[in-house]
Amino acid sequence: xxxxxxxxxxxxxxxxxxxxxxxxxxxxxxxxxxxxxxxxxxxxxxxxxxxxxxxxxxxxxxxxxxxxxxxxxxxxxxx
Numbered sequence: 001x002x003x004x005x006x007x008x009x010x011x012x013x014x015x016x017x018x019x020x021x022x023x024x025x026x027x028x029x030x031x032x033x034x035x036x037x038x039x040x041x042x043x044x045x046x047x048x049x050x051x052x053x054x055x056x057x058x059x060x061x062x063x064x065x066x067x068x069x070x071x072x073x074x075x076x077x078x079x
Contacts, residue, residue, distance in 0.1 A: 001025055002034040002041075009041045014051045016061055023063055 008014075008022045022045060029035045053059045 001028045001030070002037050005038055005041050009045055009048075014048055016052055016056055019052050019061060
């Protein structure tokens, strides 16, 4: 599962579909190592949310508001 998350994260051009797949993978992580690594990837993924928001037209696609909210505020503040 972690390999799938890495593959999505490393894509040059992220889409809404990629975001949805990445989020779904969180619950499929079994080992503590995979969960730990996924957390690191998710932190990096937050920095790429503007790529998806630009295509969608807003940040309304975000499913776990608590997890992503702080990064959205930073992104909006910096733009």
